[in-house]
Amino acid sequence: MIGLRRHPAWHQLNRLADGELDADSRARVMAHVVSCSKCPQSLSFVRRLGEAGRDMKHPSPPKNLLAEVLQHRSEGDRVILPAASPSSRRKRRLLPAAAAAAIIVGLGVASLTLTPEVGAGASELKFFPPQPVPGERIRVEYRPGVELTGETALRLRLRLRQSDDEPPRGVLGTLDELVLEPDGDGRFVGNYQLPPDFAYAAFAVENLAGDRLDDRQGHFWSVRAHT
Known part of the structure; x- marks a missing residue:
């Protein structure tokens, strides 16, 4: 009987990237990563998303x-x-x-x-509203570039952050995803419910197979909460 090898869940890769796994769990996940053709790219993606949100830990300047x-x-x-x-x-x-x-x-x-859209080569990702309030439902519109043309659906990857500290991992500071569907006009669209204590999110788009990624050339798209 041939067994199926399961990839680590995204929250496990997230905790591995943040150094939060115990020694046994870390060894087990890393043993899979080094022998897998897909998971090293996923782990690298998680780490880059984490780096994109770390500047939110610094206090903002006075409002006036x-x-x-x-x-x-x-x-x-x-x-x-x-x-x-x-x-x-x-x-x-x-x-x-x-x-x-x-x-x-x-x-x-x-x-x-600046407008609420940022290009990644020929691609663009828009958010409506461009500066949402915490807990608001946003609309996401993505127009793919060459790397993601011809897909029947796409996956939006995002990492949510709080501004001052690391909240419980089940609420913020972790990865989430949203499937974007074609709208018939060359765009892929979807709606996402932001959590009530949302402050910042970094985004990238990939195909459903996970082997092609548009991450704005490593800079990611981002949205900050309107307060």
Whole structure:
């Protein structure tokens, strides 16, 4: 009798990538990964998704900082420094803050010009609404590039994160998936219910066989919660 070898579940690969398996479980999963033609790619995908969401652990800048900096710029100020003449030591301490303010201005201006869609070569992935509130149901539309053309359906892979800490694995900080169906207009669409404490999600699209992946050239698509 020929036995069927089962691949590790996605939550097992997720815990392996995050270093959360005990020694015996890790050895058992790794023994399969090194002998499998598909699972190394899946494990690499899980790790890249994890890296894409780790920046959410850093606290956000004050909400009014961007508005204040933009106001200074509209009044003709191009360098954000104190009006008084501080000591040279004080100036040196303020240089990192000024640089951070300049970066925030750049990000703020970019956010005014970017659309809610990002291309991956000839492909694009859109979310409606582009900045959903936690717990909202979103619509996903994907127009494939050359690598995923001709499929009857596609799978959306996503990893959800919380902004400040690692929540229970069954709620956030893990992988989920959604099958996208063709809409007859060259796109693949689906709807996804976000969890109530959603803050950030990273996305990639693959064929149902799992051997072809569009991950935006390793950068992934992402959505942040509107708060």
